[in-house]
Amino acid sequence: MTVATLTTKGQVTIPKKIREVLRLHAGDKIEIIVTEKREAVIRPISKKVDDVFCSLHQLGRKAVSVDEMNKAVTRKLKEKFT
Numbered sequence: 891m892t893v894a895t896l897t898t899k900g901q902v903t904i905p906k907k908i909r910e911v912l913r914l915h916a917g918d919k920i921e922i923i924v925t926e927k928r929e930a931v932i933r934p935i936s937k938k939v940d941d942v943f944c945s946l947h948q949l950g951r952k953a954v955s956v957d958e959m960n961k962a963v964t965r966k967l968k969e970k971f972t
Contacts, residue, residue, distance in 0.1 A: 892905045892907055893905075912933075913934065920933065920934055920935060921934075
């Protein structure tokens with residue numbers, strides 16, 4: 891078990907051993923989830939290009955232009971915020 895200490899400012903330094911296991915580096919983002927048992931689960935949310943490459947690819951899906959993507963994003967944002 892690895893222990894970390896909470897500072898008076900509410901900050902915690904993630905021990906080196908944990909950073910290495912999670913492959914965390916300066917500037918990476920982490921997500922902290924609190925369970926019903928009041929336990930905190932920490933997981934990295936930073937992704938490398940290699941981690942997400944082709945993750946949106948679906949066989950048989952029609953290619954969409956950048957202009958069409960921009961229009962779709964704009965439409966969804968208008969729906970959400972108006």
